[in-house]
Amino acid sequence: MKKLSTKIWLLVVSFLVFTVLFMYALTNFLYERLYVQDTKQSMIEVGTKLTGMYEGGKVKDDFVEAVDRYNMYSNINVFAVRNPRELSACVPFDIEYDTLIGPEERQQLLQGNTVTKQGYEKRFDRQLISVVVPLVDNERLEGILYLYFPLEKITELASKDITLIIIAALLFLAFMTFITIKGIGVIMKPLKRLQKASHDMAHGDYTTRVKVTSKDEIGQLSQTFNEMATSIQKSDEQQKEFLANVSHELRTPISYIKGYSEALANGLIPKEDCDEKLGLIAREAERMEKLTTELLQLSRAEQIEKIELMPLVLAESLREATALAEQRAQVKQMRLVVEADEELIVEADEEKLKQIVVNLIENAIRYSDAGTTVFVSACREGKTAKLQVKDYGIGIPAKDLPHVSERFYRVNKARSRSDGGSGLGLSIVDQLIKVHHGSWKIDSIVGKGTTVTLYLPLYAFEDM
Amino acid sequence: MRFKLLGIMFLSSLLVACNHSAYSEIDTQTDFIASVNIQEPSIDFIDSKGKQLAVWPLAEAYSGATLIGDDRILLYGHDLEHADIFQLSTGKRVTEIETGEGTTNALYDEQTKLVYLANSWANTVSAYDENGQERSTQKVGKYPMSMIRYNHQLFVVNFKDTMLSVLDAKTLQKQHEWKIPASSNGLVVVNNELWIGGHGSGSTPNDNVVRLNIKTGDMLKKVKLPMMPIAFLKDNNAIYVLSHGENVLHKLDTDGKEISSKEVGANPFTLASFSGHIIVAGYDDHKIYWTNGTEVERSQTVGTGPFQLLVREK
Numbered sequence: 040m041k042k043l044s045t046k047i048w049l050l051v052v053s054f055l056v057f058t059v060l061f062m063y064a065l066t067n068f069l070y071e072r073l074y075v076q077d078t079k080q081s082m083i084e085v086g087t088k089l090t091g092m093y094e095g096g097k098v099k100d101d102f103v104e105a106v107d108r109y110n111m112y113s114n115i116n117v118f119a120v121r122n123p124r125e126l127s128a129c130v131p132f133d134i135e136y137d138t139l140i141g142p143e144e145r146q147q148l149l150q151g152n153t154v155t156k157q158g159y160e161k162r163f164d165r166q167l168i169s170v171v172v173p174l175v176d177n178e179r180l181e182g183i184l185y186l187y188f189p190l191e192k193i194t195e196l197a198s199k200d201i202t203l204i205i206i207a208a209l210l211f212l213a214f215m216t217f218i219t220i221k222g223i224g225v226i227m228k229p230l231k232r233l234q235k236a237s238h239d240m241a242h243g244d245y246t247t248r249v250k251v252t253s254k255d256e257i258g259q260l261s262q263t264f265n266e267m268a269t270s271i272q273k274s275d276e277q278q279k280e281f282l283a284n285v286s287h288e289l290r291t292p293i294s295y296i297k298g299y300s301e302a303l304a305n306g307l308i309p310k311e312d313c314d315e316k317l318g319l320i321a322r323e324a325e326r327m328e329k330l331t332t333e334l335l336q337l338s339r340a341e342q343i344e345k346i347e348l349m350p351l352v353l354a355e356s357l358r359e360a361t362a363l364a365e366q367r368a369q370v371k372q373m374r375l376v377v378e379a380d381e382e383l384i385v386e387a388d389e390e391k392l393k394q395i396v397v398n399l400i401e402n403a404i405r406y407s408d409a410g411t412t413v414f415v416s417a418c419r420e421g422k423t424a425k426l427q428v429k430d431y432g433i434g435i436p437a438k439d440l441p442h443v444s445e446r447f448y449r450v451n452k453a454r455s456r457s458d459g460g461s462g463l464g465l466s467i468v469d470q471l472i473k474v475h476h477g478s479w480k481i482d483s484i485v486g487k488g489t490t491v492t493l494y495l496p497l498y499a500f501e502d503m
Numbered sequence: 504m505r506f507k508l509l510g511i512m513f514l515s516s517l518l519v520a521c522n523h524s525a526y527s528e529i530d531t532q533t534d535f536i537a538s539v540n541i542q543e544p545s546i547d548f549i550d551s552k553g554k555q556l557a558v559w560p561l562a563e564a565y566s567g568a569t570l571i572g573d574d575r576i577l578l579y580g581h582d583l584e585h586a587d588i589f590q591l592s593t594g595k596r597v598t599e600i601e602t603g604e605g606t607t608n609a610l611y612d613e614q615t616k617l618v619y620l621a622n623s624w625a626n627t628v629s630a631y632d633e634n635g636q637e638r639s640t641q642k643v644g645k646y647p648m649s650m651i652r653y654n655h656q657l658f659v660v661n662f663k664d665t666m667l668s669v670l671d672a673k674t675l676q677k678q679h680e681w682k683i684p685a686s687s688n689g690l691v692v693v694n695n696e697l698w699i700g701g702h703g704s705g706s707t708p709n710d711n712v713v714r715l716n717i718k719t720g721d722m723l724k725k726v727k728l729p730m731m732p733i734a735f736l737k738d739n740n741a742i743y744v745l746s747h748g749e750n751v752l753h754k755l756d757t758d759g760k761e762i763s764s765k766e767v768g769a770n771p772f773t774l775a776s777f778s779g780h781i782i783v784a785g786y787d788d789h790k791i792y793w794t795n796g797t798e799v800e801r802s803q804t805v806g807t808g809p810f811q812l813l814v815r816e817k
Contacts, residue, residue, distance in 0.1 A: 097749075123730060123748040124708050128770050131541060131566075131786070131810055133623070133646070134686065135663065136705055149769075149787055178788035179750055179769040 086172035098182035121182035148173035245272040284447035292323035354379035360396035379417035407432030431488040444469040526594035527557035542808030551778035621647035641675035681720030691735030726759040775812035784809035
């Protein structure tokens with residue numbers, strides 16, 4: 040496989056060769072078209088004027104002499120012929136003589152037509168343009184005027200300097216080739232850098248970047264490559280962090296379960312504490328189950344590309360979701376208040392929509408003090424339904440807000456195990472809202488509370 | 504339908520191929536002069552009043568013809584492998600002679616009742632009877648063409664050679680070979696002399712008529728007749744010579760002295776005596792000229808390239 044630079048080089052050189060050949064052909068064509076045609080025309084004119092001196096009858100000596108005189112001063116060669124042998128007069132007989140004009144030309148001339156010829160003439164041993172003008176009287180071909188001009192091909196014209204021309208053409212081609220190779224080298228340099236960077240990246244070096252030196256297509260490509268490299272690097276880091284988080288989250292309950300179950304098996308735990316420890320093991324196992332369930336949900340939410348959207352009465356869905364979280368609220372003696380516009384109909388998947396709302400309400404309950412209220416509201420805003428879950432809990436510091444939807448991100452890592460959350464709830468919400476073509480935002484003030492606002496597209500009725 | 508059409512086309516092509524009989528009939532009692540035209544092969548038959556009796560548009564590339572007796576005509580072609588004999592009174596082909604390519608001239612002799620055909624490929628002269636049966640063949644010089652029978656001898660001019668072949672008119676036995684100029688053409692016998700014309704060689708046109716002793720072949724004095732005298736006619740003690748290079752009809756006495764000369768036609772190659780007129784054919788202007796031997800009386804257009812004149816006069 041040839042390199043790109045070689046291909047471009049070959050293309051440019053072929054263009055150059057083609058151009059040289061084309062120019063040669065064009066010059067030849069123009070020479071034929073203009074020079075030859077022009078010469079032919081002027082010879083016909085001269086011949087026709089000279090025939091004006093012919094008075095009819097036999098071609099006389101003074102006419103031949105007059106033509107010869109003209110010939111001496113003219114750049115066109117002309118002579119009069121009256122020898123019937125040269126005029127193919129004996130044609131029905133097989134005479135072994137190469138006449139000046141042939142039988143077909145004789146027929147043309149007998150009709151008074153001028154004959155023009157171009158090409159090699161044996162008689163003159165060279166390429167000629169010749170014009171034959173008839174001297175016809177009483178249907179007799181008494182003679183002809185033969186005008187000719189040596190026709191030199193361009194190659195003939197240049198034959199003396201042909202070596203020089205060939206050397207000059209070759210030198211020109213060599214020089215142009217050199218310039219092309221250098222030029223291609225300069226153009227190809229950023230591409231080579233890109234190729235090296237891609238190679239490094241393919242071998243796992245995500246920190247590699249390309250120096251952007253131009254704003255052309257290659258410059259833009261380098262820029263895009265750098266952005267791609269940043270994204271891949273970030274994604275790789277997130278992947279690593281996610282794996283670290285998952286193993287960390289799972290290791291804690293496993294070490295609890297492992298420690299207490301071994302202690303129980305070895306009889307190290309007093310009998311009266313056994314129930315409590317078993318309860319502890321069960322709680323940690325439940326936490327592990329919840330964690331794995333949520334991981335599964337997140338994985339599924341990420342894989343969802345298309346969901347079954349259908350028109351849903353938003354207020355109804357909100358009430359159903361609130362009912363699911365009611366028990367948890369009662370445990371913390373909290374109140375759930377739903378205020379929803381009954382006419383709002385959104386385009387959503389029922390199960391997924393409930394999961395979004397339940398996740399948000401659970402988060403609100405989890406990070407609020409006992410006895411407070413969580414408000415769930417829904418109203419119309421333009422072509423979307425605006426859904427808010429508002430609590431009066433501990434709030435989230437402003438610096439943490441952009442990261443809350445990241446997997447396992449915790450505002451306060453110390454409380455991770457005590458609040459019962461897995462750190463995946465908002466990640467799941469984020470994924471599910473994306474597949475519903477909606478958007479969301481989070482506003483919070485530390486110590487005052489948090490408001491999560493969702494925007495879901497309203498169902499578009501056909502008559503609307 | 505398609506096959507029917509093809510069948511009809513095939514049948515009509517067969518009919519055309521066999522259609523040598525399509526020529527007009529020529530009344531046996533009418534005198535005529537026939538102009539054999541070779542640029543677009545045809546024959547014009549013209550009576551003594553100048554009225555055109557018939558035109559035969561020839562189907563093949565014939566380049567010459569000769570009359571055999573009163574009612575037959577033999578047509579030959581230099582590029583044809585055969586010669587055809589037609590009956591004038593019916594216009595139908597009588598027979599065909601396998602000549603091979605290269606026939607340059609044909610001569611029918613009333614006395615021997617033989618047709619002599621000269622062939623430039625084989626360089627032979629062959630004799631055939633009136634039914635086209637070959638009687639004898641004789642190898643001669645290069646490119647035999649002009650022929651004349653005098654007494655018991657056949658004189659053959661070899662166009663691309665420098666000798667004349669003298670053959671026995673009946674057996675074609677070779678009797679003599681006499682030296683003549685190259686490109687000689689045209690023969691006439693005048694008072695025991697054989698007069699021979701010619702084109703000349705290379706770029707030089709011939710200006711002379713060569714006179715040979717008809718018994719010995721000795722070269723006698725020449726007659727200067729520019730340019731290219733190539734056709735002869737003996738009529739009432741006058742000798743008519745046609746110089747095609749200058750389009751001139753010369754009238755000479757039997758000593759070769761010029762009585763008159765007249766410019767006639769364009770590039771004339773042939774002349775004949777018919778109905779008291781001397782008739783000349785112009786190859787380039789496609790006309791025949793009726794003259795009294797010194798002056799042109801009238802002209803009439805014939806087919807393109809009249810090259811031979813044949814006369815039937817009873």
